[in-house]
Amino acid sequence: MYRVGKEELAEVKKVIDAGKMFMFGDPASGHQQEVARFEREWAEKIGVKHALCVTSGTGALLCSLAALGIGPGDEVIVPSYTFMASAASVLMMGAIPVICDVDETCLMDPEDVERKMGPNVKAIIPVHMVGMPCDMDRIMTIAEKHDVKVIEDSCQCDGGSYKGKRTGSIGHVGAFSFNDYKILSSGEGGAFVTNDENLYQREMIFGDSGASFRAYAKDLTIAPFVGMQLRQTEVHAAILRIQLTRLEGILADLRRIKARIMKELDGAPGIRFIPSNDIEGDCGVVAAFSFDTVEQAIDFAKAEGVGGYRPGVMEKHVYSMWGPILEKRVGHHPDMNPYNNPKNRGLRMDVTRDMLPKSLDILKRTVFVNLHTDWTDEEVAKRIAAFAKAGEQVSATPEPMR
Numbered sequence: 063m064y065r066v067g068k069e070e071l072a073e074v075k076k077v078i079d080a081g082k083m084f085m086f087g088d089p090a091s092g093h094q095q096e097v098a099r100f101e102r103e104w105a106e107k108i109g110v111k112h113a114l115c116v117t118s119g120t121g122a123l124l125c126s127l128a129a130l131g132i133g134p135g136d137e138v139i140v141p142s143y144t145f146m147a148s149a150a151s152v153l154m155m156g157a158i159p160v161i162c163d164v165d166e167t168c169l170m171d172p173e174d175v176e177r178k179m180g181p182n183v184k185a186i187i188p189v190h191m192v193g194m195p196c197d198m199d200r201i202m203t204i205a206e207k208h209d210v211k212v213i214e215d216s217c218q219c220d221g222g223s224y225k226g227k228r229t230g231s232i233g234h235v236g237a238f239s240f241n242d243y244k245i246l247s248s249g250e251g252g253a254f255v256t257n258d259e260n261l262y263q264r265e266m267i268f269g270d271s272g273a274s275f276r277a278y279a280k281d282l283t284i285a286p287f288v289g290m291q292l293r294q295t296e297v298h299a300a301i302l303r304i305q306l307t308r309l310e311g312i313l314a315d316l317r318r319i320k321a322r323i324m325k326e327l328d329g330a331p332g333i334r335f336i337p338s339n340d341i342e343g344d345c346g347v348v349a350a351f352s353f354d355t356v357e358q359a360i361d362f363a364k365a366e367g368v369g370g371y372r373p374g375v376m377e378k379h380v381y382s383m384w385g386p387i388l389e390k391r392v393g394h395h396p397d398m399n400p401y402n403n404p405k406n407r408g409l410r411m412d413v414t415r416d417m418l419p420k421s422l423d424i425l426k427r428t429v430f431v432n433l434h435t436d437w438t439d440e441e442v443a444k445r446i447a448a449f450a451k452a453g454e455q456v457s458a459t460p461e462p463m464r
Contacts, residue, residue: 063247064312064435066305073300083296085115086276096299101253103306107221108228108236110255112262115299116269119217119239121292122252123151126213126235127185128268128289129254129261132157134405136184141170142381142421143373144189148215149384153392156400157184158409161381163421166352167337168373168428172200179204182409185211190219190229191379192430193245193316193345194338198224198232213237217252220245221309223343230255240302245345246309248301251294260284269293315435316346319442323349326446332362332453336428348430349449356426358456363429365455367448374425382415382422
């Protein structure tokens with residue numbers, strides 16, 4: 063969470079005073095309609111017709127997959143660098159994730175997506191990691207060519223954009239997260255977005271196990287089916303509505319800091335920023351550096367004043383460390399494990415730690431430094447000086463013997 067204050071507290075107080083925390087209720091009785099209002103406001107912000115507020119980013123991914131009818135017998139392409147939930151959500155729906163490489167942007171490599179296409183692929187999940195937009199033009203072109211759907215995982219890119227369009231609005235459906243580590247936060251939460259009325263209704267039903275009994279049921283053109291329980295509370299939505307008013311300020315400050323860092327370090331010895339698919343749409347969550355060797359990346363990350371980390375060694379975010387998936391431990395019962403489902407026989411189920419050496423190499427040679435909205439000009443200047451000094455030291459270090 064970047065910023066939070068008394069405004070969130072005041073909005074939550076309205077919900078508490080009304081005594082109505084469930085997302086559905088009659089405004090005439092004092093119900094604050096926080097979830098419904100946030101959904102309208104988020105849809106407007108992202109530039110889509112429909113938004114639904116759910117319990118988490120993972121919940122939003124599950125809704126996305128369910129809306130598209132993904133299940134046993136289907137494959138879904140996901141990148142090698144993402145939170146495990148991007149792949150795990152596919153498994154939870156009974157389908158099989160096919161993991162593809164990232165390129166030098168540290169995001170889904172469209173060329174490998176093309177190579178990974180096959181007759182059983184039904185969807186692609188590009189993930190806009192650490193506020194950086196994927197190459198959506200190429201991904202959408204590939205999806206159209208092969209007649210597959212695109213689920214934008216924008217869980218780490220709340221409010222980001224690609225060529226003037228907000229991430230999440232470009233694919234067929236989009237998923238967002240609002241947990242404590244995201245650009246907007248209510249502690250936990252998520253949102254599903256789409257322009258498709260049919261997909262919207264399917265998500266409404268899937269995410270609300272009580273859909274049959276809601277007032278909106280009479281307007282559905284799809285018969286309610288048994289879904290899950292992913293409804294959000296009025297309390298969380300109250301926080302999110304205030305957080306949303308902070309979004310543009312958060313993005314402006316993050317982008318300003320990142321732009322200054324990149325401008326002042328342009329051409330500095332040992333400094334090379336990773337390429338961007340759209341630097342203007344980048345949220346500015348991290349300063350991202352690339353190096354020729356792993357040793358240089360290690361030295362830069364641990365240099366005094368840098369405070370960097372290498373995404374290639376982040377356990378939660380690299381496919382080679384997803385133990386439950388590597389070992390095919392999915393679900394609470396063997397018959398619920400998609401790797402055991404006869405319908406998935408012949409699909410690409412093997413995942414090994416070393417199967418994507420390109421991704422592992424790129425991620426281990428990359429260093430991210432988290433940026434913060436509230437850094438003063440003096441703090442930014444100190445960071446820039448530290449980066450410059452570390453880059454100079456790294457550039458002067460001889461390459462190790464091979």
